[in-house]
Amino acid sequence: MRLTEHTFRALAQPMIVGPASEFDRDFVTYFGCSPHSVAKAWNCNNFIGAKPKHLLWTLVWMNVYGTCLVTVDTTDVAIPEPPLKPGQERPRNNAGKQLPFNLKWYSKKVGGAALRYETAICIQTGDIVSINGPFPAGRWNDPKIFHNDLLARLGPEEMVEADGVYKGMPFDVRTPHDHINEADKKAKSHARARHEIILHRIKEWNCIGHRFKHSLEMHGMAFRAVVAMVQLMIEEGEIAFKVDY
Template identity: 35%
Template sequence: MITSQTFLLIGLPGSRFRSREERLIRFKSMYGISPEVASDLWYMCDFRRGTKPKHLLWGLLQLNVYASEHVLTTITGVDRKTFRKWSWACIESIWNSLPDVVKLADRFKAGPYGSKRRTCLMTVDGTDFPIAEPQPFDKKWFCQKTRHAGVRYEVAVCIQTGEIVHVNGPFACGRWPDLKIYRSFLKQMLQPGEMVEADDGYPDLTVRMASHHVSHQDTRARSRARARHEATNKLFKQWGCLRQSFRHPLYKHKYCFGAVVVCTQLSMRREGVPFHVVY
């Protein structure tokens, strides 16, 4: 039986910290999630044969620390080939579980502050992550926000529950603005009459726009919903693989982002969403 205590012992072997609270802080600083969430991942994901709990921790270490292989292999005490094999295998296994964790239909779940009869069920926004400059140079990767090459993902958060219900990407920042990404897929998946909450970068009829005739309370609720979405995006960028310039082959970025989304979603289910919204 692989429990959270098992992951705590494997992740911090021979720890000199006697306080459990201190060990939990150290564990989350190293691996990005709590031992309880690591245990949830172990039983939820379909890992390849031969995978051990320590291999899952190697993958989380790759995602969260994202240091050079020399540093990571020094920490884990294995050679580069072994670390590379098992860490990326676990990251891809976590990414494969993304459809089971993030479902667009979850926006219909009635939370404590509303019901599915609401016209506007989710907030939508794009979030950008830096990557190493592709060669040869191509301006399609240029991101106006970071002034650097980057990729963009679309993320939707359920207003009622605060959970992530949709992700889409990656897209080249310079070629795919937020509105173009939204119209390419998510807009077509909306129910008749359904709208989304977004910022001014989405001038579309299916996006709830600001109005001079709404009450102060309504304006405050909408701002709070968008603020929670930004707080969710910030959770992604606490992981080293998304905060730093991505150095690995670009096709692996979606594996890292998807794995981070799964870990973030499971952490919110365990620890709660950033804050609740009365909408």
Template identity: 30%
Template sequence: MRSYKPTLVQTRRFMSHFGVSPTQCSQLWILLKVPENGRFKHLLWALLKLKVYATEEVLSGMAGCDEKTFRKWSDQFITALALLSTRLIKWNSRTKSGIHTFSVDGTDCPINEPSPFSPKWYSHKFRSAGLRYEIAVSLFDSEMIWINGPFPCGEFPDSKIFRRNLAGQLSKGEKGIADQGYRSISQLTIKNRGHQKGKLILIGKALARHENVNQRIKRFGCLRQQFRHELKRHVYYFRAVASVVQLRLKTDNPINSLPK
């Protein structure tokens, strides 16, 4: 039997709908703890929901089923993808005292304004309600090594989230790289004019790599558009997307590592 290899155009179209290539989709299927009676097409439904995030009337029409069936299986597989993130994303900073081992930043995701209104949800990035997640990226490898959240954007600035959990994971003398939102934290190096040229270049590259990861996450409509489902489900959508992005970072679409 002849093996089938999709063309570049077919692969690009597939990725525009599902956020991964056909090969990565097969890898996800192998890695997943598949829900009982789940089928491969149900994984595609979940990826379609994460990437396109149209209404369920539209998505179920694309999938060729009714809304109830689409909702049942897409939600089950989104949960399975979210659980996969605990296996794919683990704290691994290659601890080296005095050496920068990771970059950290927060990313905001828009949500519908909760009722009653509260300023604790306000995100200055898009001037409406949002949830914030903390992401740490290894400087030595193409991978995320920490995700934390969600937190109400207005109530939890980046520095407060860092102190809450990640600060306690660092070994004595271990350093990270971050932007100006973390300027009050001694465990992190912030870009400023007082640094030597070589260090400025290192910090700039680290922050650029991190922004690349944030952009990959926001390519998924469920995190770029206002979230329309139950707020308690948002973390599952975020972690499901994180699993997909992590797989791509570690396989066919890595980011450049910094010199060790």
């Protein structure tokens, strides 16, 4: 079955995030060649049992050939400190004095009690592809949350891009200092910056950005509802931040 470049343009549209005026340039960034060349490659070969989308997937793999598919980071969301259970006391410092906060919930980022969530964002599309949480911020650091779920779901030899907090996992995480040249360093920085922007957009919703007033059982539902709305905004091009990785 012979196909035209218009077929591959239509198939590629859901994969490419960005303004329509830059579609041709973005197509080459994703697939390594123009729609015309992709159509010619399809028509010159006998792809038994294959569909046109399979050719696009193969071209992405050949062109990108990256070990990292996602960036990973956490965000802390302020909450009122949960009350101690009957008979419990606040932890004490080395001098024996009770601390003014519960270490289980304490987050240095917010200066008080917080819940911590992990998010993973696709480097190529900018989509939010994974959420894990909530966790008590004082007991669950970033690497511990990463080992809790996402690490086990990575593909063979797949790694993630993350900040320096994840150091010590050279076969699982690429940190800011793990780069091969200046271009690679810049691409990694852009990917992490986009992740921070998306987390900022999540916190612009007051139920997440302000101290949560309802039960902790509702917090995970509220966070995921906000993430769903932010993801829809990404799909509609309202949060456009392209990364050439």
